[in-house]
Amino acid sequence: MLTNAKTHRMVKIRSKLLSTGQSISSMASNSSNTHACSFRTALQQACSLDVDTSPAKTTGTGIMCTIGPASWSAKVIAEMVQAGMDIARLNLCHGTLEEHRRALKLIAEAEEKLRDDPEVSTWQHKPLGVAVDTRGSEIRTGALPEHGKLTDTVNLETDSLVTIDCSPTGAAQPITSTRLWVDFDNFAKIVQPGQAVYIDDGLLELRVESPRPADSAVDCLVIVGGQLGAARCVCLPGVDTGMPEVSQRDLDDLAALASDSGDDSLARIGIVMGSFVRSAETVRRLRQAATADGRPPPLVVAKIGDARGLQALEEILVEADGVLVARGDLGCELPQEKVFAVQKRITAVCSTSAKASICATHLLNSMLMRPRPTRAEASDVANAVLDGVDCLMLSGETAIGKYPVEAVRTLTKICREAEASLQPGQHLQRLRRQPLAPAAAGPLHSSAMAACEAAVRCRAAAILVATDDAELPRLTAMFRPPCPVLCVCRDEALCRGLNMWYGLHPVLYTEPAKSEWLLEAQDRIRYAGLRVAANDILDAGPANSQLFVILVEKSCPNSSDLMAIVPVERLLNFGANGALPTQSAGKILGVQLSTNMDAQAAADSLRNEDDWDGSRSSTFCGSSVNETVELGAQMPSEDMN
Ligand SMILES: Nc1ncnc2c1ncn2[C@@H]1O[C@H](COP(=O)(O)OP(=O)(O)OP(=O)(O)O)[C@@H](O)[C@H]1O
Ligand SMILES: CC(=O)C(=O)O
Secondary structure (H helix, E strand, O other): OOOHHHHHHHHHHHHHHHOOHHHHHHHOOOOOHHHHOOOOOHHHHHHOOOOOOOOOOOOOOEEEEEOOHHHOOHHHHHHHHHHOOOEEEEEOOOOOHHHHHHHHHHHHHHHHHHHOOOOOOHHHOOOOEEEEEOOOOOEEEOOOOOOOOOOOOEEEOOOOEEEEEOOOOHHHOOOOOOEEEEOOOOHHHHOOOOOEEEEOOOOEEEEEEEEEHHHOEEEEEEEEOEEEOOOOEEEOOOOOOOOOOOOHHHHHHHHHHHOOOOOHHHHHEEEEEEOOOOOHHHHHHHHHHHOOOOOOOOEEEEEEOOHHHHHOHHHHHHHOOEEEEEHHHHHHHOOHHHHHHHHHHHHHHHHOOOOEEEEEOOOOHHHHOOOOOOHHHHHHHHHHHHHOOOEEEEOHHHHOOOOHHHHHHHHHHHHHHHHHOOOOOHHHHHHHOOOOOHHHOOHHHHHHHHHHHHHHHOOOOEEEEEOOOOHHHHHHHHOOOOOOEEEEEOOHHHHHHHHHOOOEEEEEOOOOOOOOHHHHHHHHHHHHHHHHOOHHHHHHOOOOOOEEEEEEOOOOOOOOEEEEEEEHHHHHHOOHHHOOHHHHHHOOOEEEEOOOOOHHHHHHHHHOHHHHOHHHOOOOOOOOOOOOOOOOOOOOOOOOO
């Protein structure tokens, strides 16, 4: 049922779109000016960075925010969405399942609030992603008496002695500044005198003095003291704890959430994250445990937190949909000064595998207490975006910080500045010279590459993708097209999960299904057209943009995908008369990309400048509605790297 507000907005949008022919260019305002530039080298581009460049109009980088006491309100969550949040993260290491179920309801409430508000921009009533983060093989300290409050800590004095209790019954006794409890029975058996014990991502450091396995206790000296909150992670660098990668509690929690089948809010959980993942098998187990009866499996993100996970990165990537750089755990397990290398490697490997890379921890940590970040934090975030991360994750900033909304707004602003200095087509050029990672190989690769190349060349306002699978969207994101990619999906959890890839903007499609896929796809593209007509979507792409690249998965039975280029005013009647786009009036509106066309052949055909001459539009990207589409925006130089 359409609400009044929604109906009103759709009528407004439709009339705007239908009258838009003359005003397309005026609607597309100046965004980043990098489109006009083509630098020969990365150094040349860096020398030309300019503080006067306009920020990107929308954020391509996904923003994931941990939900906790500071954000347990539909109002705050809605404000965080308006500030740029794409994915809400529920960390099962903290709180109860009941609290997380309540948080899911608040997320649904916030989304509804935004959808029904006619003043809210189209980008801000997006299907919000929800990620559930499991505990994995982490050791945690116990809860404090008033668990959950920012002020709720005990002070560990530097040079004082503390006893760590690891008995199963010890959880019931209070945590004090001389007695801690950890949730791992074997703790006293696996540590030796002199062993370093890092707590809370290494903010606190203890040294083992005497393990007492018979008493399930370990006496320690506090080397670096400070405030200890509830359920903080405990790291023993270099020690194999022997804990399973997926705990029984994880399996129980996921099964409990997956069995809430009567609850609509469950369909929001599109992403499951596993801590300290060290093998592809763990990813498979998580996916299986989180798959509810009758629902498609969720996307799985492997959090890499130690050297073993890093060694297995390529194997993990074949199975996982994304990888999170757990900088907190990595900074305890490895020397801190090596964490940057891990981050860069994971980001690079993901960007050649079409898997999402997520950078986490201490992004804007000073915003826990202050409304502005440090310069170092702002630059760290910007550099991560320039390196090509897909998504950034806020932790305490939004879970327990004093400025959750401000933190998201700040992150968005930094991302937009950094994204404006990325050169369109640069990543596509780099990937051409890169051997394909197994996870990125396959026939859809050619379709995604062609769509991105077309988007660069014709300065498309957006790419519209019709699919119900993650593969085509993630491959499209891999090439980093310089415009938003609207993915029109019917599978709700998947649709929400797509938020974790750079540049993907999911559109949830709930209209009645058509029996033939192509007819359904045409409907979906028209539906996306309604959203496109909103001013802010046209503004999001390059200035003066009039064209849309359309990508439909498997337009012909058993074979190929469809790509078409259409002007904005034709989006609403895309594929009208029920005709297949490729048959319309005998003109070639799109191109069928054969599944057996290998990526290099596709790239070579696209590289052929003749194919891109606007006057020969019928050869590759002609359009029955606009035969003289202006093509030929410059690709970055081949030297650019
Ligand atoms: N559901 C929750 N209930 C209470 N406090 C929470 C909740 N979620 C997060 N927090 C608080 O926010 C802080 C930061 O959240 P975050 O999810 O990053 O935790 P973390 O302990 O660092 O775990 P991880 O290493 O998995 O990120 C936590 O240490 C905790 O104090
Ligand atoms: C997020 C997380 O688990 C870490 O940084 O260690």
